[in-house]
């Protein structure tokens with residue numbers, strides 16, 4: 001192909017918003033010539049690669065704006081460390097049927113068992129599948145909603161938590177809320193009810209949520225909406241944060257003995 005035509009295709013690709021195709025054209029041409037590729041295969045290769053590059057860019061952007069603290073996946077989760085947790089159940093949930101159904105998932109258990117890890121793994125899988133995610137701790141969300149409410153901007157701020165397909169609500173129960181704060185959480189949960197998924201993590205049993213939200217009636221109303229369509233996973237095991245420390249102590253005891 002003449003240099004003139006290549007230059008024209010590159011310019012057209014840029015005008016059409018296909019910058020990767022423009023960049024990679026020469027390299028692809030050489031490969032196509034070397035492999036004696038047919039016209040259709042060549043076009044297929046160009047379009048597939050443009051799509052892959054776009055998808056990668058979309059994913060990077062979506063992960064960045066999700067505010068997730070990391071992007072861990074189930075591949076990095078050691079199920080042997082939590083033998084009471086059924087890996088099939090967790091992997092089933094990672095297929096995201098509950099997200100399609102606009103249902104919720106709750107991960108309950110003591111500190112360090114990997115509740116956030118698994119919540120993020122679900123969210124990363126969902127992000128790959130094209131769902132939008134927003135990650136927050138309960139405490140941070142309440143602070144943001146309170147500040148917005150104080151200046152008459154509650155409705156706008158609520159939208160941050162209502163818009164994404166999935167809201168990851170981390171660390172429910174770590175700090176108790178007063179009744180007004182609990183009420184802000186209720187507003188968010190009732191507006192999301194059957195409209196979008198919440199994946200939450202909590203170190204408190206549902207029976208203790210009255211203390212978390214500063215009011216038994218309010219906690220019941222929140223739980224009623226949250227649990228109507230909800231997958232609950234309880235992880236009862238040791239903290240992974242202590243794994244190496246416990247192993248070191250055991251070695252020390254064995255050596256000393």
Ligand SMILES: Nc1ncnc2c1ncn2[C@@H]1O[C@H](COP(=O)(O)OP(=O)(O)OP(=O)(O)O)[C@@H](O)[C@H]1O
Pocket residue numbers: 072076077078079081082109110111112113114115116117118171201203240241
């Ligand atoms: N079974 C596991 N396999 C691999 N890594 C794990 C496992 N469990 C936890 N971790 C890791 O241990 C650290 C703590 O886990 P994570 O924050 O998910 O726990 P958590 O249950 O949410 O704790 P907390 O309630 O204190 O926030 C993270 O780095 C996480 O990736």
